[in-house]
Amino acid sequence: MRVLGIETSCDETGVALYDEHQGLLAERLYSQITLHKEFGGVVPELASRDHVLRLLPLIDEVLKEANCSVEQIDGIAYTLGPGLVGALMVGAATAQSLAYVWQKPAIGIHHMEGHLLAPMLENAMPSFPLVALLVSGGHTQLVLVRAIGDYELLGESLDDAAGEAFDKAAKMMGLSYPGGPAIARIAKGGDSKRFKFPRPMVNRPGLDFSFSGLKTFTATCIASFGDAITEQDKADIAAGFQQAVVETLTIKCKRALEQTQCKSLLIAGGVSANDNLRVALETMVDKLQAQLFSARPALCTDNGAMIAYAGLQRLKAGQSSPLGIDVRPRWPLTELAKVVA
Secondary structure: OEEEEEEOOOOEEEEEEEEOOOEEEEEEEEEOHHHHHOOOOOOHHHHHHHHHHHHHHHHHHHHHHOOOOHHHOOEEEEEEEOOOHHHHHHHHHHHHHHHHHHOOOEEEEEHHHHHHHHHHHOOOOOOOOEEEEEEOOOOEEEEEEEEOOEEEEEEEEOOOOHHHHHHHHHHHOOOOOOHHHHHHHHHOOOOOOOOOOOOOOOOOOOOOEOOHHHHHHHHHHHHHHHHHOOHHHHHHHHHHHHHHHHHHHHHHHHHHHHHHOOOEEEEEOHHHHOHHHHHHHHHHHHHOOOEEEOOOHHHOOOOHHHHHHHHHHHHHOOOOOOOOOOOOOOOOHHHOOOOOO
């Protein structure tokens, strides 16, 4: 089976073609970072308009690179939600229109399930059950995965997602958008121990997260310097902030593995590309004699490949979406149907 994947949930236009036997045949990704940079975050209306401009040309490029005709495509997968409603509508309308004209089945995919399955694009399928850490600009969740589509939410952020906290902390320091890479870059020259950032909720039972306190602490640190803040001060604040997020995520992941007795931890989403987080989690799972599964950094951000792969799993199981343009800006992962081969 060969599936065309379309991702337009936020500020990246992703298109990919995935074949169950040959793997990823071609992909294209257009990032809107430059478009939104001056605003310090995503402007929904601008994002939607840019998806309209980029999507069809990217589909043409992918099909040409893969030397694939319409007849060779078996289905179309697109992001149904969660995400920005206007951006989602662009992808859904395009996918459903192509499905109607090409007479192919279409399937709406949960954006976070796409991220969850992204490591499987290049690794052997991990054995279930496993614990997944989904950590991005919009979500921070710990999920027990018993099978594809069989998910139990173990914990989530009670306020900002980790990626959102990175963006806001970076903006306070006058760093560029997106905040995660910007903070990671200057943190390399910083002292993570200079400022004693809190580790929110790690001393409480449960697996929920909170990152609002880290933002408040960051703002307090910056304000204490006034106009006299130096680049080294910013580097030290960035290093302390990053280390606090990494340690908080690692502690909660360890707790989740111990509580579920799972031997596999899967990490996905944009923040999962952070080098410090990967090293900390690798060290932690080694001590527990467990395994860590992750995707290459290019597949951690939003992309069409993960949507195509998730679509393949569901189309093979006989699932499809009815003809029509419908999106789910808010959509609990636990509402998904289990994939039965």
